[in-house]
Amino acid sequence: MADTAVAQRRTTVSQLDQWMVQDQVFRIYDLFANVPRAAQTLMLELQRDNHLEYLTQGLKQLGPSFVVLDANRPWLCYWILHSIALLGEPIDYELENNAIDFLNRCQDPNGGYGGGPGQLPHLATTYAAVNSLVTLGGEEALLSINRTKLHTFLKRMKQPNGAFRMHDAGEIDVRACYTAISVASILNILDDELAKDVGNYILSCQTYEGGIAGEPGSEAHGGYTFCGVATMMLINEANRMDLAGLINWVVSRQGVECGFQGRTNKLVDGCYSFWQGGVFALIKRLHVGVPLTFSDVAGDHDTDSSSEGEDTAENLYGDDDTCGHGGDCSSSSHTKIVGHPEIEPLFHSMALQQYILLCSQVQGGGFRDKPGKARDYYHTCYCLSGLSICQYSWSRDETSAPLPRAVLGPHSNLLEPVHPIYNVVLKQYHQAHEFFSTS
Ligand SMILES: CC(C)=CCC/C(C)=C/CC/C(C)=C/COP(=O)(O)OP(=O)(O)O
């Protein structure tokens, strides 16, 4: 009863909020539909220079000794460095050295990374630090990670039920499982002891809705669903999940605003472009889907606007699949995989790019949750990561070139591809993989 009352109250509150967000979003889409073609192109353009400027300023503000006072600094490093890598830009030599030095000082003598020098090692900041160093790449960054001590830290966080704690005496949840297994895997220190029973714990967090919750008995959420699915893939147990239920849940999270919400009856938010969009990239890697119909129907794709010559966002969706104001992005028309050598994504990739570029992108640089909110580095990282996922969502695998028509806006919007399990740029992942396979 109590749960039902909470759910009903949330539905009512959220309905009002949702109308207000939709009003703002649809105003932007109306504006887009009514401005001249040149202005539309400008609106859809990824403001590379401004994003780079915003990101570089952020890195500089962290300073030579990264003196910002909070426990989030390895995260800030990762969000900024990964965003710059997604843009395909190099990092200034001095800033790179500062970052390596700073992260090294966050490393605990007994393994793992804290939020700042001398702070308790924590799995979330360990993940952020390791992904930052993998993103920087090169011997100095990769060799700075004490893998033996890190393995000891991971074993200390391991629980008898198979899950992990975030830190000594900290919370046990799906995030902890993902961050532990992700760093162990990318550093090539994943063994049976670390993997033991973690799959059982993740399975106990898959809810009746089909998504994955942070802990058993909680509500399915995009952030935890990404973590849970990625973990299951890393331990080769993804097929133990209710995949049909999972797909059903995640396809239903893309709304008429074109972006994703994190959970049922909540608001759309740019960061879920990756947390939910990434789940689709993971599912594609599993080569499962509903209904899986592989056939040679090249040329039969409703996102192909090239023959029309009018590349407005609405036209890009074709007649029966509009995802602007009237369309329903969660319609079953998206839940198919067809074609060879491409794969039609299970979500509306063009609609999501529209939300990211028109609603989350801040023209002066950076990305935000939604119109009316301020930009920040977290949303910049996850909007760009989600944008990259979209751009490669039609490619069968990582060796296929991205399809030009899969990229909304000018082709200069194209970002680097990511490895969807770790969320590091693919090239950096391969370098780290090779490095840690031989050392
Ligand atoms: C790798 C790693 C550490 C991943 C973290 C994954 C992640 C984003 C988890 C989400 C946590 C959560 C329940 C947020 C809800 O916030 P909210 O209630 O403000 O947002 P909502 O209304 O959109 O649900």
Ligand SMILES: [Zn+2]
């Ligand atoms: Zn967000």
